[in-house]
Amino acid sequence: MNIQFFQAAMVVYLLAAAGYIAYIIAPEKKNRAVFSLVATVAGFLLHTAYFILRWSESSRIPITGFFEAINFLGMGIVLVFLIMEARYRIAALGSFMLPLVVLLMVPALAVSGKIVDLNPVLKSGWLGIHTSLAVLGDSAFAFACIISVMYLIQERQLKKKHLGAIFHRLPSLEIMDTIGYKAISFGWPLFTLGMVTGSIWAEIAWGTYWSWDPKETWSLITWVIYLAILHLRTLGWRGKKMAYLTIAGFLFVLVSFFVVSRIQLGKHVF
Amino acid sequence: MGVIVVGLSHKTAPVDVREKLSFPEASLADSLKTLRGYEGVRECLILSTCNRVEIYAVAQDTAAGVEQIKRFISEHRKIAPESLAQSLYVHTEAPAVRHAFRVASSLDSMVVGEPQILGQLKDAFEAGLKNKTTSAIVNKLLKKAISVAKRVRTETKIAESAVSISFAAVELARKIFGDLQGKTVMLLGAGEMAELAARHLINNGVKSVLVANRTFERAVELAKEFNGSAVRFEDFPTELVVADILICSTGAAHYVVTHDAVSKALKGRHHKPIFMIDISVPRNIDPDVNKIDNVYLYDIDNLQGVVNSNIEGRQKEAERAEEIILQEVETYLQWERALDVVPTIVDLREKVEDMRLRELDKALCQLNGITDDQRRSVEAMSQAIVNKILHAPIVVLKQSASETGSEDLFQFARRLFNLDKDLKKCVHAKGFGGDEGKSE
Numbered sequence: 192m193n194i195q196f197f198q199a200a201m202v203v204y205l206l207a208a209a210g211y212i213a214y215i216i217a218p219e220k221k222n223r224a225v226f227s228l229v230a231t232v233a234g235f236l237l238h239t240a241y242f243i244l245r246w247s248e249s250s251r252i253p254i255t256g257f258f259e260a261i262n263f264l265g266m267g268i269v270l271v272f273l274i275m276e277a278r279y280r281i282a283a284l285g286s287f288m289l290p291l292v293v294l295l296m297v298p299a300l301a302v303s304g305k306i307v308d309l310n311p312v313l314k315s316g317w318l319g320i321h322t323s324l325a326v327l328g329d330s331a332f333a334f335a336c337i338i339s340v341m342y343l344i345q346e347r348q349l350k351k352k353h354l355g356a357i358f359h360r361l362p363s364l365e366i367m368d369t370i371g372y373k374a375i376s377f378g379w380p381l382f383t384l385g386m387v388t389g390s391i392w393a394e395i396a397w398g399t400y401w402s403w404d405p406k407e408t409w410s411l412i413t414w415v416i417y418l419a420i421l422h423l424r425t426l427g428w429r430g431k432k433m434a435y436l437t438i439a440g441f442l443f444v445l446v447s448f449f450v451v452s453r454i455q456l457g458k459h460v461f
Numbered sequence: 462m463g464v465i466v467v468g469l470s471h472k473t474a475p476v477d478v479r480e481k482l483s484f485p486e487a488s489l490a491d492s493l494k495t496l497r498g499y500e501g502v503r504e505c506l507i508l509s510t511c512n513r514v515e516i517y518a519v520a521q522d523t524a525a526g527v528e529q530i531k532r533f534i535s536e537h538r539k540i541a542p543e544s545l546a547q548s549l550y551v552h553t554e555a556p557a558v559r560h561a562f563r564v565a566s567s568l569d570s571m572v573v574g575e576p577q578i579l580g581q582l583k584d585a586f587e588a589g590l591k592n593k594t595t596s597a598i599v600n601k602l603l604k605k606a607i608s609v610a611k612r613v614r615t616e617t618k619i620a621e622s623a624v625s626i627s628f629a630a631v632e633l634a635r636k637i638f639g640d641l642q643g644k645t646v647m648l649l650g651a652g653e654m655a656e657l658a659a660r661h662l663i664n665n666g667v668k669s670v671l672v673a674n675r676t677f678e679r680a681v682e683l684a685k686e687f688n689g690s691a692v693r694f695e696d697f698p699t700e701l702v703v704a705d706i707l708i709c710s711t712g713a714a715h716y717v718v719t720h721d722a723v724s725k726a727l728k729g730r731h732h733k734p735i736f737m738i739d740i741s742v743p744r745n746i747d748p749d750v751n752k753i754d755n756v757y758l759y760d761i762d763n764l765q766g767v768v769n770s771n772i773e774g775r776q777k778e779a780e781r782a783e784e785i786i787l788q789e790v791e792t793y794l795q796w797e798r799a800l801d802v803v804p805t806i807v808d809l810r811e812k813v814e815d816m817r818l819r820e821l822d823k824a825l826c827q828l829n830g831i832t833d834d835q836r837r838s839v840e841a842m843s844q845a846i847v848n849k850i851l852h853a854p855i856v857v858l859k860q861s862a863s864e865t866g867s868e869d870l871f872q873f874a875r876r877l878f879n880l881d882k883d884l885k886k887c888v889h890a891k892g893f894g895g896d897e898g899k900s901e
Contacts (some may be wrong), residue, residue, distance in 0.1 A: 354767060
């Protein structure tokens with residue numbers, strides 16, 4: 192029953208994504224961005240309603256298993272987008288963020304949305320804290336990745352001197368460079384806390400803080416990459432190199448979600 | 462008695478002709494008064510910019526007025542009329558109104574959509590008002606032209622993208638840096654275009670200006686003008702570290718800004734982007750510099766390329782603007798036509814009233830000893846005849862006031878009732894006599 196909220200949210204997101212794409216390719220149509228923003232907010236409300244209903248139905252925070260994780264990641268990305276849009280008023284962000292949301296959610300639609308019973312050892316308040324922190328960190332990384340893609344498009348246009356319609360829509364290099372970095376410096380601490388709480392939870396559940404299961408190992412690599420990004424930034428790395436690195440970092444996140452979590456090994460299987 | 466435009470522009474005359482003809486601002490008042498003094502010129506206005514010199518006027522007789530204006534131009538600017546024949550264009554009536562609107566809306570500009578022309582037109586209008594050389598028609602035309610230009614600007618995107626090189630530089634800088642506040646621009650060498658670009662950047666928020674020039678005194682002078690600081694030419698590579706934008710036009714025959722210097726500067730500034738503008742021909746910045754990360758080098762051709770693609774985008778908007786102008790010309794002409802019918806009707810009434818009174822006088826002199834009642838009835842009869850005769854023509858005149866071709870009707874009415882009494886008009890009217898013969 193509740194799944195209909197989820198489906199409705201998807202349809203509205205799809206409309207928003209289409210509106211944002213139409214906006215960026217036709218420079219004179221400003222109202223398309225307004226329409227798309229309204230649709231995004233509506234989609235987010237439906238999405239949140241679904242999340243709350245699912246929560247009350249399963250009487251635990253619904254961030255367990257592949258479907259719920261992707262669902263929460265999508266929500267996190269839309270949330271980060273709405274915050275950034277409110278703060279910086281860059282409608283072009285939507286033209287990249289919303290399609291990403293839609294692309295991420297399509298696999299979620301394919302898998303069963305059924306609520307599964309949790310292994311009793313995992314039932315703990317730490318579950319929600321660990322997963323929500325980690326996934327929120329991932330959402331910030333997704334945002335940083337998208338802004339890096341936009342940066343590279345704009346950078347390329349400026350270098351090659353081919354200024355298309357999209358050139359006028361995209362923001363300046365400097366602002367993209369800045370907010371991409373901000374997103375990572377906001378996401379990395381969340382991700383770190385996610386790992387720390389996960390480790391504490393592991394100690395409670397299995398008596399060991401760290402057991403080198405694939406997910407743990409992969410997450411550690413991801414964590415190191417973003418740490419390196421933050422460090423290199425202080426050494427003066429910026430612009431194109433930084434953008435490539437940021438995109439690479441998010442690819443690790445995606446692999447973590449779509450590949451590592453699916454490997455039938457270790458404790459993070461879902 | 463419509464509007465006359467006589468002038469030349471970048472489309473019809475090369476710069477050496479335009480500059481000879483241009484009216485210096487200091488003596489504009491004198492020029493206006495002189496022109497107003499020419500026979501038959503009722504209203505006049507002079508628009509003189511670097512791309513066009515145009516006279517907007519109203520004359521008693523349009524054809525004669527055009528000749529007078531041409532005479533004024535060659536006498537006043539001391540140019541042989543023959544040398545102007547090719548460059549001068551003349552518009553009257555509807556095409557003149559349309560021309561005025563197109564100029565105001567920047568559709569006739571060298572750079573379509575550039576905003577300066579409207580300001581220049583307003584200045585010219587003000588000069589005309591101040592010197593009282595304009596009146597009802599030119600005032601209405603100019604006010605309308607200004608409002609049409611505003612309408613075009615709000616309803617089309619004609620002025621949205623940068624279409625001059627210095628504006629293109631600002632547009633690009635904005636896409637690299639966003640807010641230009643707190644950015645530093647460095648001028649390497651000085652040239653008119655480089656200064657213009659710098660000025661535009663300053664107008665858009667750039668606060669700090671550095672000037673380096675081979676002659677240090679010139680650098681100091683320019684720096685003072687921009688409220689910046691001068692740099693010794695040899696020192697520019699070290700100063701490059703703080704420059705976010707470099708505008709280069711040194712006139713040197715070789716690369717002044719080398720790949721090495723730039724990559725060193727970039728390390729010094731922790732790879733913060735630099736926007737480099739090379740206005741010099743031959744180029745002064747090594748083109749390979751563009752290959753360095755975070756360096757965006759634009760030479761004059763690149764900037765022109767940006768401008769051209771923006772101009773293409775404006776073409777479509779220009780078509781929409783032309784439609785707006787056509788509508789507005791129509792509404793203006795309606796006003797002008799209505800204006801023309803009033804004096805014709807007034808003249809007609811006056812003339813016939815004059816005849817009536819004279820004939821009445823004569824008749825009353827001959828009718829001795831009539832009673833007051835009889836006198837009143839004779840007067841009333843004369844009045845009634847006049848009213849009855851004039852009723853139909855006046856109704857027709859009023860009705861046709863807002864139709865096209867009505868000017869001809871007014872002219873015809875004036876001729877039919879012989880309303881233009883001065884000698885010149887009579888001669889003119891006689892000239893038309895032949896036509897009448899033919900048409901009968």
